[in-house]
Amino acid sequence: MADYNQEEELQPLQPGELKFDQNGLVPAVIQDDRNNAVLMVGYMNEEAVRRTINTGRVCFWSRSRKEYWVKGESSGNFFEVKSIYADCDADALLVRIIPLGPGLACHTGRYSCFFNTLAGFDQRGPGYD
Secondary structure, eight states, X not given: OXXXXXXXXXXXXXXXGSOOOTTSOEEEEEEETTTOOEEEEEEEOHHHHHHHXXXXXXXXXXXXXXXXXXXXXXXXXXXXXXXXXXXXXXXXXXXXXXXXXXXXXXXXXXSOSOOOOOTTSOOOOTTOO
């Protein structure tokens, strides 16, 4: 097994180099930069990626409404972008943010959208062997 190297060289990509799916979208995992918690997943097209870069606020493409939306516009729960990474295949994004306002990511009023456990899996805490 290869050693993990946190000092690996970063490879900058242009938004146009991302590999968007057949609908022109790429999933964006939103992670709290302060504590590494995964808050939500949204979808971006090339324009949403550009808007996110240009404004420093997370912009998504709504698949259901077919429109752009900036996280926090209606709720006040804005995300200040700290960094954006593409995965090794350039078909998914990791967007590290600082939550602003009330600091809630989920439309249910929770800090994170990931609060449901999957039935049938023996849930284990961090540090298990």
